[in-house]
Amino acid sequence: MELNTLDKGSHTPLYLQLARQLIRQIQSGVLKPGDKIPSERELSESLNVSRITSRQAIESLLKSGLIYREQGRGTFVAESKMHGIQGFSSFTEDIRSRGYQPGSKVIKQELVPVDEKCRQKLKMGPDELVLHLVRLRLADGEPIAIQYTHLPSRICPGLENEDLENRSLFSVLRDRYFIHPAWTEAEVRASNPTPEEADLLGIGLDEPVLVVDGVTFTESFDMVEVVRTVYNGKSISLYMGRQRLGLLV
Structure with missing residues (x-):
């Protein structure tokens, strides 16, 4: 070498x-x-x-x-398991690249105590708070995914009050907090929706969804978020090639 x-x-x-x-x-x-x-x-x-x-x-x-x-x-x-952010691009960038108009509806945006699973992934203390963000993601106004995001409140103070309707979270992190997501690690699996997810996505309980569980890092591998995205299985396909991000390498 x-x-x-x-x-x-x-x-x-x-x-x-x-x-x-x-x-x-x-x-x-x-x-x-x-x-x-x-x-x-x-x-x-x-x-x-x-x-x-x-x-x-x-x-x-x-x-x-x-x-x-x-x-x-x-x-x-x-x-x-690691991919450049181009391999798992942000929802907004991905949908726009497919020729659709991205959008989002904020379902929940609040500070909550960190649970044990997120605490371990985000390497947080037991008394720290996370921003719990739930958004319905849209393409040309049609619901295609639900995204559950947890971010340490210490890296993005005040984000719970930011208007995130129809805005890219990554753009807000870059522009306001100078946090540059660069890498993600994710697992993809097929599942069935919960009753609430089926209702939001407009699908039946027996229709499949694609679940992507991931964590996002900065260039220097500081943890940014834990995120779960539940896609309507009929509305989306994912290609996840191994790519490198020019800004990093």
């Missing part, structure tokens, strides 16, 4: 430059699932950077789930 010399004059932190190189090696298949990642010492010596820099780069990939550590053995490439 070859790594390029880091640009010490760049505004991009050295650890993030190194993390991006490792990501490229994983995405291109140079580093495959199960392959061992060079140690902090090896990275430091080969690139002439401090151990702190190499440690931060490795920690950022550990946090994202791209790699995992085994005590006494080293650090290894994980099975790939």
Whole structure:
């Protein structure tokens, strides 16, 4: 595995430059699932950077789930679940790219105590609050999905009072809070709707829905949100290719 010399004059932190190189090696298949990642010492010596820099780069990939550590053995490439945000684009961008007018109706927008499942995923304290956002997502005015989003209130104070009707949440996060979603990890499964979901989507209880459970990260792999999207199975198809995001890599 070859790594390029880091640009010490760049505004991009050295650890993030190194993390991006490792990501490229994983995405291109140079580093495959199960392959061992060079140690902090090896990275430091080969690139002439401090151990702190190499440690931060490795920690950022550990946090994202791209790699995992085994005590006494080293650090290894994980099975790939991560995709650039282009692979799982925001609802607004996705619907617009299909030639439809995106829209949304806010069903719920409130601060609530974090539950244990979200707390673990978002790495929050037990007494912290999350913004609980439920939206009916529309394409040309027709309901096609319900989206349940949880965001730590500490990263977006006041968002519970923001008008999110027919607005992209990602755009608000970028423009108001300078939070740039870049990566997502998601699982997709078929299911049946709850009575409330069937009513909102205008479908029968026996009609299938597509459920996408995911978490979203920034460029440096800080957690942004836990999100579940329930799609009307007759109205949407998803293509989820493995892509890289130009801003990151």
